[in-house]
Amino acid sequence: MSSDTSKSPIRNSRAVVRLPIIIGITLAAGVLLGSTFFSGGKKLSDVAKGYAKYREVLMLVENNYVDSVNTDDLVDFSITKMLEKLDPHTAYFNSEEATAARSQLESGFDGIGVEFNIFNDTVYVVTPLSGGPSETAGIQSGDRIISVNKENLSGPGVTNAQVYKVLRGKRGTKVDLGIERVGMPDKINVAVVRDRIPTYSVDASYMINNETGYLKVSRFSETTYDEFKTALKALKSEGLKNLILDLRGNPGGYMEKATSMADEFISGDKLLVYTEGKDSRFDRKTRSHVEGLFEQGPLIVLVDEGSASASEILAGALQDHDRALVVGRRSYGKGLVQMPIKLSDGSELRLTISRYYTPSGRSIQKPYELGKGEDYSQDLSHRYESGELFNADSIKFDKSKVYKTDGGRIVYGGGGITPDIFVPKDTLLNSKYLFELYSKNIIREYALKYANEHQKQLEKGSFDNYVNNFQVTDAMLSELGRDATRAGIKLNEKELNHSRPVIAAQTKAIIGRYVWGRKQKSGLNNEVFRVLNPTDNVYQQAVQMFGQAAQLEKGKFSSMNIPRN
Structure with a gap:
C-alpha cells in the first residue's frame, strides 16, 4: 500500500457509521424484551470482538478498495449471508422489505397477491392469496417465479425488495410471470393483472x-x-x-x-x-x-x-x-x-x-x-x-x-x-390446455365479459337459484375457446373436454362473484366457494x-x- 494511500483521511460511509447504531439498537431491543438479549450465549465482549473485526474490514474496503463500492449494499448482503448459516426462517429485511412485509398483515396494498419465500436464490410461492389475482390466474403453492416481464427473477442476489418492487404496482396493470411447476416439464407463462389485495382474512x-x-x-x-x-x-x-x-x-x-x-x-x-x-x-x-x-x-x-x-x-x-x-x-x-x-x-x-x-x-x-x-x-x-x-x-x-x-x-x-x-x-382433471387458459386469464376474462353482458338478466334471480340451476353451456365453452385462440392458445379439443368440469366450475364461480359478490363489503367470497367447494374432493x-x-x-x-x- 503506498504512503499516499496510507495517509489519506478516513472517510466513513453511512453504512460504517450506522454499524454502532445497529449494534446499539439491537442491544436496546434485547433489554426491553427480556433483560439482556445475549444472556445465555457468548459474553458481550466476544460479540464485540467479532463486530470490531467486521467494522475494520468494512472500513478498509471503503477507504482502500480499488473500485468504488456501495457499502450499504455490502452491509445488507453480509448480514443476509451470515443469517443463511442459521435456520431457514431467521431473516433480515432492509427498510423497504420490512415495510412491505408488515403490510401483508397490517394494511392493504396493490399487487399480484402471493405469499413467497426466497430459497437458494429462487422465489417460491408459499400460497396465492385467496380471492387475489394470482389465485385467479392459476398460480399454485410451490410454483417458482423465475421471470417477471421477461426479466430474470432468479439467481444470486435476488432480494425481497426486488421481488416486492416488480410484483407490486398500480392496480389494473399487468405483469407477465415465468413459472416453473413441479410435474410440468416446460415453463408456464402466466399473465396476472394487479389489484388491491384485500386485508380481509x-x-x-x-x-x-x-x-x-x-x-x-x-x-x-x-x-x-x-x-x-x-x-x-x-x-x-x-x-x-x-x-x-x-x-x-x-x-x-x-x-x-x-x-x-x-x-x-x-x-x-x-x-x-x-x-x-x-x-x-x-x-x-x-x-x-x-x-x-x-x-x-x-x-x-x-x-x-x-x-x-x-x-x-x-x-x-x-x-x-x-x-x-x-x-x-x-x-x-x-x-x-x-x-x-x-x-x-x-x-x-x-x-x-x-x-x-x-x-x-x-x-x-x-x-x-x-x-x-x-x-x-x-x-x-x-x-x-x-x-x-x-x-x-x-x-x-x-x-x-x-x-x-x-x-x-x-x-x-x-x-x-x-x-x-x-x-x-x-390432479385428475389438469391439462396443459387448462394451464394455458389460466396463464392468460382466459377463464376470468371470459367470465367477466359474460357477467357484464348478462348482468341485468342474472340479477333478476337469486344467487341460490343461480347455484342450483345455472349451467355453463357448450356454446359458452366454444366462445371461451375462441377467445383463447385469439390470445394465441392453440385449441386442443381433447384436453378441453378432459378439463371441462374445472373450466365450467371456474367460469360459473367468477360470474357469480362478479354479479352478486362485488357489492358486499365484508370481504367474503361466498359466491366463489359455494360454487367450487362441491367440486373439491377434500371438502x-x-x-x-x-x-x-x-x-x-x-x-x-x-x-x-x-x-x-
Missing part, C-alpha cells in the same frame, strides 16, 4: 345446510380474530350445529390470533401452545380461558401442505385435545418463533428465538440443517415426487416421536400436523365425516374407525 362464511356451516380463514392478521367472531356469530344465528373450518393454504401470521380462535372452541383451562428456546425468558405457555362461541358441536378442520405456522398451532391444539377431526394432507411444518427487531434505519431482523410445541408436546417444525436451506425449500417438491400428496402410505413418520392426544390417540411429531383423515391432492370428503367428528367430540374413539399411520 375470513374468505368465506356460509351455511351448507340448516345445521352445517363452512368458514374459511386465509391468514392470521390483525383483524382475523374479530372477523372470525363476527362470522361465527352470524353462523350460529342461522342454526349452526356442525362446522367445517378451512385452513388450507393459510400461511400463518400472528400467533395470538390463532390461540384466541382456538380458545373459542376449547373449554376450560387447557394448554393451547407453548414455546421453548435457549433463553428461558422466551418460553411461554398459552392456555384457554374464555367461554368460547363454539365449545360444543362437531368440528372438522381442513389442512394441507400450504397450512403453516399459526394454522398449525390452531390445528394442533384442536387435534391434541380431541376437539376436531383434522382432514386433508400434512401441513407445512413451520414451528420456529421469530422475534422482529426493528433496527435504527428502518430495517428489521427476524430472529428465531424458540420453537412451537402443541399441547401433547409435538414440535411442529419439520427437520432442517443449519445453513442448508436448499433441501428445506424443496420440501413440497419432495412430497410431490415421493407420492405423499397422493397416498397416505407415503407419509414418513419419525417413530421415535410418538405422542398421544387427551383421549389416547397416537399422533406424531417432527414436522407439521398429520390429518386424521387423509385426502389426496386431486366432499369432509362433509361426510361429521358422524366421526361427533364420536370424537364424545370421546368414543373405538367406534370412529379413523385410520392412523
Whole structure:
C-alpha cells in the first residue's frame, strides 16, 4: 500500500457509521424484551470482538478498495449471508422489505397477491392469496417465479425488495410471470393483472345446510380474530350445529390470533401452545380461558401442505385435545418463533428465538440443517415426487416421536400436523390446455365479459337459484375457446373436454362473484366457494365425516374407525 494511500483521511460511509447504531439498537431491543438479549450465549465482549473485526474490514474496503463500492449494499448482503448459516426462517429485511412485509398483515396494498419465500436464490410461492389475482390466474403453492416481464427473477442476489418492487404496482396493470411447476416439464407463462389485495382474512362464511356451516380463514392478521367472531356469530344465528373450518393454504401470521380462535372452541383451562428456546425468558405457555362461541358441536378442520405456522398451532391444539377431526394432507411444518427487531434505519431482523410445541408436546417444525436451506425449500417438491400428496402410505413418520392426544390417540411429531383423515391432492382433471387458459386469464376474462353482458338478466334471480340451476353451456365453452385462440392458445379439443368440469366450475364461480359478490363489503367470497367447494374432493370428503367428528367430540374413539399411520 503506498504512503499516499496510507495517509489519506478516513472517510466513513453511512453504512460504517450506522454499524454502532445497529449494534446499539439491537442491544436496546434485547433489554426491553427480556433483560439482556445475549444472556445465555457468548459474553458481550466476544460479540464485540467479532463486530470490531467486521467494522475494520468494512472500513478498509471503503477507504482502500480499488473500485468504488456501495457499502450499504455490502452491509445488507453480509448480514443476509451470515443469517443463511442459521435456520431457514431467521431473516433480515432492509427498510423497504420490512415495510412491505408488515403490510401483508397490517394494511392493504396493490399487487399480484402471493405469499413467497426466497430459497437458494429462487422465489417460491408459499400460497396465492385467496380471492387475489394470482389465485385467479392459476398460480399454485410451490410454483417458482423465475421471470417477471421477461426479466430474470432468479439467481444470486435476488432480494425481497426486488421481488416486492416488480410484483407490486398500480392496480389494473399487468405483469407477465415465468413459472416453473413441479410435474410440468416446460415453463408456464402466466399473465396476472394487479389489484388491491384485500386485508380481509375470513374468505368465506356460509351455511351448507340448516345445521352445517363452512368458514374459511386465509391468514392470521390483525383483524382475523374479530372477523372470525363476527362470522361465527352470524353462523350460529342461522342454526349452526356442525362446522367445517378451512385452513388450507393459510400461511400463518400472528400467533395470538390463532390461540384466541382456538380458545373459542376449547373449554376450560387447557394448554393451547407453548414455546421453548435457549433463553428461558422466551418460553411461554398459552392456555384457554374464555367461554368460547363454539365449545360444543362437531368440528372438522381442513389442512394441507400450504397450512403453516399459526394454522398449525390452531390445528394442533384442536387435534391434541380431541376437539376436531383434522382432514386433508400434512401441513407445512413451520414451528420456529421469530422475534422482529426493528433496527435504527428502518430495517428489521427476524430472529428465531424458540420453537412451537402443541399441547401433547409435538414440535411442529419439520427437520432442517443449519445453513442448508436448499433441501428445506424443496420440501413440497419432495412430497410431490415421493407420492405423499397422493397416498397416505407415503407419509414418513419419525417413530421415535410418538405422542398421544387427551383421549389416547397416537399422533406424531417432527414436522407439521398429520390429518386424521387423509385426502389426496386431486390432479385428475389438469391439462396443459387448462394451464394455458389460466396463464392468460382466459377463464376470468371470459367470465367477466359474460357477467357484464348478462348482468341485468342474472340479477333478476337469486344467487341460490343461480347455484342450483345455472349451467355453463357448450356454446359458452366454444366462445371461451375462441377467445383463447385469439390470445394465441392453440385449441386442443381433447384436453378441453378432459378439463371441462374445472373450466365450467371456474367460469360459473367468477360470474357469480362478479354479479352478486362485488357489492358486499365484508370481504367474503361466498359466491366463489359455494360454487367450487362441491367440486373439491377434500371438502366432499369432509362433509361426510361429521358422524366421526361427533364420536370424537364424545370421546368414543373405538367406534370412529379413523385410520392412523
